[in-house]
Amino acid sequence: MTDTKTRKGTGKPEVLKPYGVSAELALELMQEMLLYRRFEEKAEEAYAIGKIGGFCHLHIGQEGACAGTLKALREDDYVISAYREHTLAIAKGVTPNAVMAELYGRIGGASGGKGGSMHIFGTHVRFMGGHGIVGAQVPLATGFAWKIKYRAEDSVAVCFMGDAAVNQGAFHESLNMASVWELPVIFVVENNQYGMGTAFDRVSTTDMQQKSAAHGVPATSVDGQDVLATYALFRELVQEVRDGAGPKFVNLETYRFRGHSMSDPVSGTYRPTEEVERRKKEDDPIVVLRDKLFAGGLLDQAGLQEMDATARKIASEAADFAENSPVPGPENLYRNVWAEVNPHGRLFFDGRRRD
Amino acid sequence: MAVMTYREALNQALREEMRRDPDVFLMGEEVAEYDGAYKVSKGLLGEFGPQRVVDSPISELGFAGLGVGAAMVGLRPVIEFMTFNFAHLALDQILNNATKLHYMSDGQFDIPIVFRGPTGAALQLAAQHSQACETYYSHAPGCKVVTPGTPADAKGLLKAAIRDDDPVIFMEGELLYNMKGEVPDDEDFVIPLGVADLKREGSDVSIITHGKMIHVALAAASKLQKDGVEADVLDLRTIRPLDMDAILATVAKTNRVVYLEEGWPYAGTGAQIVSMIQEEAFDHLDAPILRVTQADIPMPYAKNLEMLAKPSAELVVEACNKVLYR
Incomplete structure (x- = not known):
């Protein structure tokens, strides 16, 4: 991750002025979003030919939410998410190679092949997963924030979740505790409007923006398809939380261009094809930023193509790395079930050989 | 050796381990100002303060999960359930997170957390408050399950549980809290897990x-x-x-x-x-x-x-x- 300090002092053309963002930073965000898009497309391709198994939830369409938020964080800030997390892991500093190898179930994967698409971890860069139960990561993030306060540190915990998670008890219990104890955590709903195939307004009579009100946690909404607006908001919020303002809640309005997972339809009875097509045309976060950069004279088609080539190359190399990484050997089967194997007593009961 | 109740033995174990390691904290319903529903944490708030002896809201799922998160980043939480009957509300955090994160991350996180409280039937508390819960947890690889039956075992095993790097389900008994027995005074009196x-x-x-x-x-x-x-x-x-x-x-x-x-x-x-x-x-x-x-x-x-x-x-x-x- 780039130190925010180095980004200042560069030129701020008119088009970027409202966001207080430098040209250099805007171009970085573009490069990152292109990588996330191409990476997920590569995963999609690999899934289609059976290289990736199980569930696989793509982030395509939501790159602005990912890039804009993570750009505002420091290396020692914690990030946790649900299962649509491949690109969040990359944004926090897990290498694309390690993420792709995890999708392939290989030893070189971020979790040694034991987690898969939904369980990518990178403690070394404080990327805390990768969680498969809707809303269950929210108390964990609250625990990271508890530790930050307990040890009087100044990092921040950022907890991503989908819109469906706000109907879970874990969400409300966590916001209440974070508020009571004034914990340094930002709860971010990547509100793509559909919990799998259920539109949010079918399962909630109140707006997303209101969901944190009962707990006294201030809420902000932002257009997550506008990466610059997202970054600008988080730059501010993260600083406030770092300075001791207590928890925040963000309704990050976005849209998923693919099905819920690779095994689900993109559209159908739950959302019309026309809606998806319209949003792809009007609300693609990459196109939104591209248009701004073109208009400001900060990027041209050739430059964009060059950036895209870089993104494609990294994604392609990640797939090659994954392909060449060995599968985890059987010696890994019983490894890391326990952190501490006690000197006495039996821990495994299956009667199988474990040597 | 000193003669004390099972309750006092647990209290002593908590006190000694909290003195020994500043990362150990106790969280649960009524553990601080009320001195614990069963008085196991009596006096700990006075010695360690509200940051380390923490009254939680009645949110078993939430504070169990907060504890797991804190353990993922290096603290050593002791989470008290008023009884294990209420831990059913927290089963998702215990079974899906605490017991699995070490394996799913291929060892990137240790989860050194203790979930403790009474299990089993007391007297005439009816079906929802009278359940022996140990097999729900011993069924799952990834956590350890401890069931002390005497004051000495309560102290020695709780100290071992707090020092263990895995999630430990530590099950006490409401009818045991007043039971007296001889307990070693030694601060290093630890009974290893896995010894009958x-x-x-x-x-x-x-x-x-x-x-x-x-x-x-x-x-x-x-x-x-x-x-x-x-x-x-x-x-x-x-x-x-x-x-x-x-x-x-x-x-x-x-x-x-x-x-x-x-x-x-x-x-x-x-x-x-x-x-x-x-x-x-x-x-x-x-x-x-x-x-x-x-x-x-x-x-x-x-x-x-x-x-x-x-x-x-x-x-x-x-x-x-x-x-x-x-």
């Missing part, structure tokens, strides 16, 4: 059990003694890790086994142990192994029915006589 304890020696029949049922087993052994039968009473103390060597030793000695547990029979701890004994010590057995458990029903409220539902010394004596073909 022979609470009584005999060569005619083995009663294997854990938790507060050791007292029922010992009462049964006294009755049997009057009939000239000497029972070995083996207290497992921890269900996972399990001291299989001690189990096999008592089986080899007496060749006859009764397993006693407070919970239900179906897929209970006894079912597992019976299975292992027949796999590993079949030739030592002179009779089928019998189990004494709670009646296979939700616990009734009426006192007479509750007494009929609970495992009793009489039922244990009857089972022992059966395996002795008396």
Whole structure:
């Protein structure tokens, strides 16, 4: 991750002025979003030919939410998410190679092949997963924030979740505790409007923006398809939380261009094809930023193509790395079930050989 | 050695471990200002302050998960459930997060957390407050399950649980809190997890059990003694890790086994142990192994029915006589 300090002092053309963002930073965000898009497309391709198994939830369409938020964080800030997390892991500093190898179930994967698409971890860069139960990561993030306060540190915990998670008890219990104890955590709903195939307004009579009100946690909404607006908001919020303002809640309005997972339809009875097509045309976060950069004279088609080539190359190399990484050997089967194997007593009961 | 109650022994273990390691904190309902629903945490708020002895909202799922998160980043939480009946609300955090994150991340996180509180039936609290919960947890690889039955075991095992790097389910007993016994004063008195304890020696029949049922087993052994039968009473103390060597030793000695547990029979701890004994010590057995458990029903409220539902010394004596073909 780039130190925010180095980004200042560069030129701020008119088009970027409202966001207080430098040209250099805007171009970085573009490069990152292109990588996330191409990476997920590569995963999609690999899934289609059976290289990736199980569930696989793509982030395509939501790159602005990912890039804009993570750009505002420091290396020692914690990030946790649900299962649509491949690109969040990359944004926090897990290498694309390690993420792709995890999708392939290989030893070189971020979790040694034991987690898969939904369980990518990178403690070394404080990327805390990768969680498969809707809303269950929210108390964990609250625990990271508890530790930050307990040890009087100044990092921040950022907890991503989908819109469906706000109907879970874990969400409300966590916001209440974070508020009571004034914990340094930002709860971010990547509100793509559909919990799998259920539109949010079918399962909630109140707006997303209101969901944190009962707990006294201030809420902000932002257009997550506008990466610059997202970054600008988080730059501010993260600083406030770092300075001791207590928890925040963000309704990050976005849209998923693919099905819920690779095994689900993109559209159908739950959302019309026309809606998806319209949003792809009007609300693609990459196109939104591209248009701004073109208009400001900060990027041209050739430059964009060059950036895209870089993104494609990294994604392609990640797939090659994954392909060449060995599968985890059987010696890994019983490894890391326990952190501490006690000197006495039996821990495994299956009667199988474990040597 | 000092004589103290089971409650005081737990309190002393918490106090010593909190003094020893500033990363240890206690969180739960009523643990701080109220001194604990069962007074296990009495006086800890005064010594360690509100940051380390924390009254939580009634949000078992939430504060169990907060504890798991804190453990992922290096703290050593002790999460108190007022009773394990309420931990059902937190099962997702315990079973899906605490027990699996070490494995799913291929060892990137240790989860050094203790979930503790009373389990099993007290007196006339009816079905929702009278459940022995250990098998829900011992079923899952990734956590350790500890069930101390005496004050000394309570202290030594709680200290080991807090120092262990894995999630530990530490199950106490409401009816044990006032029980007195001798407890070593030594601050380094730690009982390793996975070591059973022979609470009584005999060569005619083995009663294997854990938790507060050791007292029922010992009462049964006294009755049997009057009939000239000497029972070995083996207290497992921890269900996972399990001291299989001690189990096999008592089986080899007496060749006859009764397993006693407070919970239900179906897929209970006894079912597992019976299975292992027949796999590993079949030739030592002179009779089928019998189990004494709670009646296979939700616990009734009426006192007479509750007494009929609970495992009793009489039922244990009857089972022992059966395996002795008396």
